[in-house]
Amino acid sequence: MRTTGTVQKTETVPIQSSSDVVVVRQRVRAWTTDMKFSLVEQTKIITAASELGRNTLEHGGGGKMELSLVVNGARQGIQLCFSDQGPGIADIAQALKDGYSTGQGMGLGLSGSKRLMNEFEIDSKPGVGTSITAIRWK
Amino acid sequence: MERIPILRMGNYLLVTIQVDMHDKLALTLQDDLTNRITEVNAKGVLIDISSLEIVDSFIGRTLANIASMAKVLDAETVVVGMQPAVAITLVELGMSLPGIRTALNVESGMEYLRETVTGHEESDEDDGDSTED
């Protein structure tokens, strides 16, 4: 992502199993509480993290989430970066369509989490992996 | 193995989800509930999600699957206690929870089940009292 802010603090959470996705939610909950996001904002950010974390596990074959506190002038935000070395996404525009899924899903994870966050960028190369960075500003 | 308890109350099954469920646990609940409905010939299923801090597409889909499987087995499902922040987020996520009946709390959920279930309850051997008023 063209850096939209200065990174102040980070934490990495590995994603290798469905219980790691629970840890992803718990860590994002802890961070958004510390950062004093409202309850609705917290719920949106955690939900987006849950969707992206599950994609990292199910489609990317595992990977990690990197949490960061980003600062841009007077604004503070939380940045979630999910990365894996899985098959990658061949057609990003198609993957972002509501209802598009290569699995049994409803195809809402990617498009929905994009709506729940303020900034969203997908960097993916077939055969190399996927990295998705999302920010929600306060 | 970790499991979410299912309580039986007469013709109804009650589930309170109190933990942040990982996906496998949600799938186990789906299987367990389907089995219990047949075992006890349940007519109604009430799922209390008031302790859930989020409902994502996976949990949403699991709840919808439970409701449609219950329907095939002739049982009604009602999901109660969804927090307002969760409801707002679900809409933005793009999930409308099709086919899921929701109620504000356990009381109104039970009331809904009683009304819907007594409607097509003709002869029930083990149940002497009529809940009509």
Ligand SMILES: Nc1ncnc2c1ncn2[C@@H]1O[C@H](COP(=O)(O)OP(=O)(O)OP(=O)(O)O)[C@@H](O)[C@H]1O
């Ligand atoms: N990390 C990833 N690596 C490879 N492909 C991915 C990744 N994330 C998403 N995709 C692709 O994008 C598609 C859409 O993802 P999305 O999360 O919207 O839907 P889903 O995961 O299939 O279903 P749902 O999330 O609704 O259960 C996926 O089916 C998959 O093909």
Ligand SMILES: [Mg+2]
């Ligand atoms: Mg998904």
